[in-house]
Amino acid sequence: MATQAEIDTQSEEAAFREEVKQFLAENFPPELKGKSNALASVEGPTNENDAQAKWRKAMGSRGWGTPTWPKEYGGGGLSRKQARILNEEMAKVGAFNPIGGMGVMMFGPTLLEYGSEEQKKEHIPPICRGEIRWCQGYSEPNAGSDLANLQTMAEDKGDHYLVNGQKTWTSGGQWADKCFCLVRTDRSDKHKGISFLLIDMDTPGVEVRPIQMISGMSPFCETFFTDVKVPKENLVGEEGQGWTIGKRLLQHERTNLSGGGAMARLMGASMSDIAKKHLEVGEDGELADKVMRDRIADFEIRWNSFLLTARRATEESKAAGGVSDIASVLKKLGTKLGQERAEMLIEIMGYQALGWEGEGFSDAELAGTRGWLFGKATTIYGGSTEIQNNIIAKRVLGMLDHQ
Amino acid sequence: MAVLTEEQEMLRDMARDWASNESPVTEFRKVRASGDPKAYDEGAYGKMADMGWTGVIVPEEHGGSDFGWLSAGLVVEELGKTLTASPLVATTVAASAIILGGSDEQKAKYLPRLASGEMVATLAVDEGPRHAPETIETSVSGGKLSGTKAFVHEAHGADLFVVAAKDGLYLVEKGEGVSLSTRKMTDQRSHAEVTFEGAGADKLEGGGDGLLEDVLDRARILTAAEMLGMAQAVFDTTLDYLKQRVQFNQVLATFQALQHRMADLFGDLAMMRSAVEGGLQALDSGFGVARAASIAKAEANRVLHTMSREGIQLHGGIGMTDEYDVGFYLKRARILENAWGSTSYLRDRFARIGGY
Numbered sequence: 007m008a009t010q011a012e013i014d015t016q017s018e019e020a021a022f023r024e025e026v027k028q029f030l031a032e033n034f035p036p037e038l039k040g041k042s043n044a045l046a047s048v049e050g051p052t053n054e055n056d057a058q059a060k061w062r063k064a065m066g067s068r069g070w071g072t073p074t075w076p077k078e079y080g081g082g083g084l085s086r087k088q089a090r091i092l093n094e095e096m097a098k099v100g101a102f103n104p105i106g107g108m109g110v111m112m113f114g115p116t117l118l119e120y121g122s123e124e125q126k127k128e129h130i131p132p133i134c135r136g137e138i139r140w141c142q143g144y145s146e147p148n149a150g151s152d153l154a155n156l157q158t159m160a161e162d163k164g165d166h167y168l169v170n171g172q173k174t175w176t177s178g179g180q181w182a183d184k185c186f187c188l189v190r191t192d193r194s195d196k197h198k199g200i201s202f203l204l205i206d207m208d209t210p211g212v213e214v215r216p217i218q219m220i221s222g223m224s225p226f227c228e229t230f231f232t233d234v235k236v237p238k239e240n241l242v243g244e245e246g247q248g249w250t251i252g253k254r255l256l257q258h259e260r261t262n263l264s265g266g267g268a269m270a271r272l273m274g275a276s277m278s279d280i281a282k283k284h285l286e287v288g289e290d291g292e293l294a295d296k297v298m299r300d301r302i303a304d305f306e307i308r309w310n311s312f313l314l315t316a317r318r319a320t321e322e323s324k325a326a327g328g329v330s331d332i333a334s335v336l337k338k339l340g341t342k343l344g345q346e347r348a349e350m351l352i353e354i355m356g357y358q359a360l361g362w363e364g365e366g367f368s369d370a371e372l373a374g375t376r377g378w379l380f381g382k383a384t385t386i387y388g389g390s391t392e393i394q395n396n397i398i399a400k401r402v403l404g405m406l407d408h409q
Numbered sequence: 410m411a412v413l414t415e416e417q418e419m420l421r422d423m424a425r426d427w428a429s430n431e432s433p434v435t436e437f438r439k440v441r442a443s444g445d446p447k448a449y450d451e452g453a454y455g456k457m458a459d460m461g462w463t464g465v466i467v468p469e470e471h472g473g474s475d476f477g478w479l480s481a482g483l484v485v486e487e488l489g490k491t492l493t494a495s496p497l498v499a500t501t502v503a504a505s506a507i508i509l510g511g512s513d514e515q516k517a518k519y520l521p522r523l524a525s526g527e528m529v530a531t532l533a534v535d536e537g538p539r540h541a542p543e544t545i546e547t548s549v550s551g552g553k554l555s556g557t558k559a560f561v562h563e564a565h566g567a568d569l570f571v572v573a574a575k576d577g578l579y580l581v582e583k584g585e586g587v588s589l590s591t592r593k594m595t596d597q598r599s600h601a602e603v604t605f606e607g608a609g610a611d612k613l614e615g616g617g618d619g620l621l622e623d624v625l626d627r628a629r630i631l632t633a634a635e636m637l638g639m640a641q642a643v644f645d646t647t648l649d650y651l652k653q654r655v656q657f658n659q660v661l662a663t664f665q666a667l668q669h670r671m672a673d674l675f676g677d678l679a680m681m682r683s684a685v686e687g688g689l690q691a692l693d694s695g696f697g698v699a700r701a702a703s704i705a706k707a708e709a710n711r712v713l714h715t716m717s718r719e720g721i722q723l724h725g726g727i728g729m730t731d732e733y734d735v736g737f738y739l740k741r742a743r744i745l746e747n748a749w750g751s752t753s754y755l756r757d758r759f760a761r762i763g764g765y
């Protein structure tokens with residue numbers, strides 16, 4: 007027998023579900039069914055068609071692209087339960103979330119935690135509406151894994167900072183409107199001399215040069231700052247607090263990069279299904295190559311364990327509140343398994359998995375080649391596997407540095 | 410660790426306190442030294458029964474608490490950490506066979522005694538040194554069961570055997586027609602070849618054609634829970650050791666080469682925990698059990714294998730001594746890796762379930 011409170015909750019949920027259904031019927035363009043949107047990714051320029059623009063605006067006006075963010079800053083203000091209902095109903099009609107990118111995944115949650123009221127009011131609503139692309143100004147030529155070694159200098163000039171230096175591996179820098187940046191405000195202290203600064207990409211003195219990768223794609227840029235004037239109000243938190251804020255943002259990044267769910271969707275069909283199409287299958291329906299069959303089963307068992315681990319981490323962090331250090335474990339495991347899968351698919355498909363362009367290869371096969379090559383970045387960016395190992399050993403396991 | 414209910418947390422904390430205070434590895438050493446072929450402390454098993462652990466999966470109407478498999482797994486994991494020798498896993502799995510396949514009469518006759526700890530039971534399936542439930546020769550004629558079962562766990566303390574015959578599972582009580590030949594194994598627990606010669610046998614008629622596999626899946630998953638506790642203990646012990654051992658004027662834990670190996674093991678342990686808890690949760694939901702059991706035991710085998718080897722290596726020479734506990738885990742690990750399916754057996758089974 008349900009209590010009155012339970013009945014009220016249930017009818018509220020049913021009412022919300024109806025609201026979502028009606029919204030989707032009125033606003034989701036049927037021609038977009040089953041597609042995704044370049045806006046949600048950093049790999050392409052904004053070349054929205056009318057339908058995509060209409061869908062983005064509709065979701066943005068409700069704040070449903072960032073469903074659990076506070077309503078006062080343009081988020082949906084939904085409960086987790088309501089957000090799940092929204093996802094379920096979108097999945098039923100083949101709709102996708104058109105609002106994403108680094109603003110949603112990394113910068114927004116960090117600014118909500120550390121930003122001033124003015125900064126939140128200025129920057130969060132355009133993220134919720136999917137109008138502004140953010141890029142990340144962290145790495146430098148001599149500050150990759152040793153990120154705190156960064157040298158890009160922001161000099162205090164009274165009413166503004168004067169920024170000089172070079173960033174690299176700026177994902178989507180050529181398409182971004184704004185950059186959240188770690189800069190040096192004090193040369194005397196490696197960690198406490200770092201500040202978190204927001205820079206408009208169209209400020210005079212900002213220059214980006216795309217870097218061509220082994221995959222043939224250019225999703226990363228070098229970014230040069232020459233006498234770039236940045237208003238003081240663009241400093242997030244206190245001067246010298248950048249390392250703390252920057253690390254927090256990286257936790258959000260790792261959670262997203264490892265992302266069991268996202269990774270699973272990216273991977274598409276199971277390896278065994280692909281193997282059955284490309285390899286000899288016996289009368290019993292089993293792969294004739296028993297060695298390959300054993301290796302595929304080994305991979306799929308571990309892949310399932312990883313998905314279970316990602317799910318478990320989500321449930322545990324929900325119960326405990328907030329992101330956790332387990333993000334490093336997930337990033338390390340998920341990226342390694344992803345690379346292992348790509349390499350095994352080449353073994354399974356042979357030359358057919360190594361096409362570069364042109365005749366003889368399907369679009370999916372060509373995308374697979376590029377994905378295999380680009381996938382090598384996953385164990386390097388967002389903190390290399392070696393850095394994740396350091397974090398796990400020191401922060402999680404309490405193994406210390408040399409004394 | 411899965412998100413637990415309040416009852417589950419209490420049960421786990423109780424098991425953790427009891428295992429660390431009343432049943433540390435020194436208790437296992439005492440059992441080993443006693444030479445008792447049963448290879449467990451009956452007094453300790455009685456205390457486990459008093460705490461309700463022998464009836465965790467048994468329905469309330471038959472004297473259990475019906476707390477489910479995740480709860481049973483939590484207890485077994487804690488006991489695995491300190492290598493507590495007991496027939497708890499064997500008895501729980503045997504009880505599950507009666508729950509799944511027993512008549513009302515069989516349930517009423519055996520479950521209350523198993524749940525109270527008064528009776529110990531075990532599963533007798535394989536007839537050779539490798540798990541091969543598809544090649545059973547044991548048969549029943551005129552209600553009398555005959556056959557030989559190799560390497561039966563906890564055979565010496567068992568009052569009741571759940572025996573796999575060609576046409577299904579049977580209950581056989583210790584006594585006439587049942588004889589044991591001890592097999593002393595590396596883990597110093599109870600193992601025996603059990604010969605049945607015209608033993609009185611009572612068939613488990615329920616549970617359908619898949620009864621044996623369903624029971625084996627329970628054995629796989631609960632065994633994996635014990636292995637999880639062992640892997641966790643080896644990891645924790647090794648980490649503690651690295652944090653206190655000094656070489657080259659440095660604490661070993663400060664060396665990056667060792668830090669990265671521990672980070673790898675930590676990742677593996679996280680995967681193993683998820684796989685084992687996934688198996689236990691599958692049993693509680695009744696959904697996807699065969700697949701989840703294959704994943705749970707395959708991951709338990711893989712990770713405990715690596716952990717037990719690295720545990721010795723990272724301890725250095727003292728890891729090789731009987732005085733240090735870490736070697737006990739290696740010796741128990743290989744026994745359990747071979748129980749109810751080796752890694753290659755489970756991969757084959759997983760592939761077959763997946764249709765390839």
